[in-house]
Amino acid sequence: MTRWLPCSAATLATFLFAGAALADRVAVLPARGGTDDAARQTAQAEITRGLTALGHEVVADTEVTASLWAVLDGVPDSTDEYRTVGTATSAGWVLLGLIEPAVKTTRVELLAFHGSTGRVESVAREVEQEQMGPQIQEMLSVLVRPEGIGEGELPWERAVTPPAPSPAPPTAPPAVPPAAPGPSTPTSPPPGEASAAGGSDKLATMHYLSAVRRVWPPYSGGKPFGLSALIGFSHATTRPEGAIGSASAALVSLRASYAFAGTFEPFVQFGSNLSGPGAVWVEGGARYLFTPGLHMGPKGLEGMALHFGLEATAGAFIRPGQSDLEGPSDVRYERSLQAGFTMSAAGTVIVGISPGLQLEAQVGNLRFVPLSEGSLVFVGATAGVGLRY
Incomplete structure (x- = not known):
């Protein structure tokens, strides 16, 4: 009896230590896929329960939501x-569930990122809706572990061979007329195919000035091409010594753009002064945009369709030639074309009015133009309207 107690205590301590070693902190991202919010929420709850049953610590939803602000598109x-x-x-694992419900089953794909190794693995199966909890827990048990999924068949992929039926006496079966083909039951595509077809698992509800729409990406709304017309002003804060005429000008510009990934938008632009010193500029540039309310x-x-960003351009600045200019001491002179x-x-x-129409403004408009007789530095602002398609 005396020897049994230390052995039992050692065995119990080893078991508890092993359980603690296997427990990890897991951040569960909001489930995606399909259009059934209830199905996603049910699967999300079963994922959380399964992780808890396996001894893992699940990060609170509020912490996960706050962490999404650190991700560019959320x-x-x-x-x-x-x-x-x-x-x-501070989670060792990040877990994502992709859910595609059907009539009696739900296709569940679980994707897991292991922080210490940088490994990303996933498992998928058709889950019976009445057995969703135990079957999702079985998936988690082979996915959320340091060694990963490993090789070989997964537990639910092992085929069960039914017992061979006893041979029936040879009898001539009655003729049975062929059954009429019934209507085929549509099946939901896997999440990867749904994403490729239209990104249904990755949409944002954007509040425009005229409507509320589910779109992706949040800025371009699935309309990457843009055309904008802008009007504004500029003022030269620095001019070459002896410059004459007004330092201010009204201007107009036109630009064509294409948004990549919904946040990076290169463009080409043509602009001209409407009043003040004559000038034309042709340039290329890009702007980087983010949506703080997402x-x-x-x-x-x-989120609101309100976007902020920074832009930069570079190109050619042309001042057309001019004759009969008045200089100091009433001297008349001509100026040749300068580029x-x-x-x-x-x-x-x-600000988005709708996915295809937006108001936009540029503030600051700091422009630098080096010339042979000195440099020009302008500040100003523009505003206008843009179309997306």
């Missing part, structure tokens, strides 16, 4: 973005 979908969420929540709501990503380099930078504000 929807982690790459190794670096999973790592960002893991770091922000957040995770009860039904997924949502030089220009670059500019500005802050950008964009």
Whole structure:
């Protein structure tokens, strides 16, 4: 009896230590896929319960939601973005569920990022809706572990061989007329195919001035091409010594753009002064935009269609030739055409009226033009309207 107690205590301590070693902190991202919010919420709850049953610590939803602000578009979908969420929540694992419900089953794909190794793995199966809890827990048990999924068949993939039926006496079966083909039951595509077809698992509810729409990306709304017309003013804060005439000008510009990934938008631009010193500029540039109001709501990503950003340009600045100019002491002179380099930078504000129509403004409009007789430095602002398609 004396020897049994130490042995039992050692065995119990080993078991408890092993359980503690296997427990990890897991950040569960909001489930995606399909259009059934109830199905996603049910699967999300079963994922949380399964992790807890396996001894893992699940990060609170409020912490996960706060960590999404560190992700550029608010929807982690790459190794670096999973790592960002893991770091922000101090979680060793980041888990994502992709849900596609059908009539009696639900296709569940679980994707797991392991922070210490940088490994991303996933498992998928058709889950019976009445057995969702135990079957999701079985998936988690082979996915959320240091060694990963490993090789070989997964537990639910092992085929069960039914017992061979006893041979029936040879009898001539009655003729049975062929059954009429019934209507085929449509099946939901896997999440990857749904995403490729239209990104249904990655939409944001954007509040425009005229309507509320579910779109992606939040800025371009699935309309990457843009055409804008802008009008504004500029004022020369620095001019060559002896410059005459007004330092201020009214201007107009036209630009064509294309938004990549919904946040980076290169463009080409043509501009001209409407009044004041004559000038024309042709340049290329780009702007980087973000949507500060985008957040995770009860039904997924949502926010106001209000975007901020920074833009920069570079190109050619042309001053047309002019005759009969009045100089100092009433001297008349001519100026030949001048062409030089220009670059500019500005802050950008964009308000969406609808996915295809937006108001935009550029503030600051700091422009630098080096010339042979000296440099020009302008500040100003522009505003206008843009179309997207």
